[in-house]
Amino acid sequence: MSPSDLKYTTHAFERMAERDISRATVEAVVVSGEMTIERGGIRRYSLEGLIVIVDGRDVVTAYFNRNHRRSSSWGPKQRQRRGQRQEYKPQYFKGRGYINVRQQEHYQRQMGG
Structure with missing residues (x-):
């Protein structure tokens, strides 16, 4: 056909x-x-x-076909997993609020050299 x-x-x-x-x-x-x-x-x-x-x-x-699909493959009805990047997670500092320390260090290194 x-x-x-x-x-x-x-x-x-x-x-x-x-x-x-x-x-x-x-x-x-x-x-x-x-x-x-x-x-x-x-x-x-x-x-x-x-x-x-x-x-x-x-x-x-x-x-x-559901039987053909692997369990790890992503489907359109499944929610995407959030990234596990701990380095960009902001931390709370008393008096200063939430600060993303590692990202801030990364930017300072870029600006310095």
Whole structure:
């Protein structure tokens, strides 16, 4: 099936936008992915953990296979971890307030030489 023959359902567009999957990615999976035919003639294309479901010429949905994803990989619905950079964490000094000592030392070294 050529990518120009594909039509997209409203559901497919919504899921692609939600999961940050582009049309070009879907077309690449359809062209290069492994195809399996299921009940009712529905075709399932899979390539590197991305699944595209096609019914006739209509792309029904696209999603990432959870079993293929590694536990350490970041997903769009997961929160990003905060950096563990202790050197830029401000410290409280009585009478002076919060001061970022290491960052201040870094700037003084830059200014001095």
